[in-house]
Ligand SMILES: [Zn+2]
């Protein structure tokens with residue numbers, strides 16, 4: 001939930017945080033599931049019944065461009081992340097959920113620029129496997145066998 005104080009701060013920074021944008025931001029920040037636009041749309045529609053998926057999507061992209069959210073391209077499409085701090089992700093191959101993983105302190109390979117001539121500004125590690133639920137006997141992955 002965004003307080004009136006933080007809304008004032010956003011106004012001071014010259015950003016328009018309309019009611020739909022505030023609700024969209026609330027929805028993404030309230031979940032750690034790295035939702036798709038369609039998921040956010042379903043949640044937002046409970047509070048704004050006449051909102052369109054296109055409006056939700058456009059606002060998600062704008063909020064991400066302004067640094068309120070992170071966005072990540074995924075095989076399943078664009079996902080949105082309320083956690084804008086540095087972190088890596090673990091994707092469960094059985095159920096598709098994405099969890100945050102703390103980023104290691106040493107994020108870049110210092111030898112890379114010397115080897116390739118690239119200036120490295122950021123680095124991301126993606127983990128894939130089975131989540132806690134899917135590893136359990138009788139979990140989703142064993143049922144699909
Ligand atoms: Zn899983």
Ligand SMILES: [Zn+2]
Pocket residue numbers: 034081083087088089099100
């Ligand atoms: Zn994340």
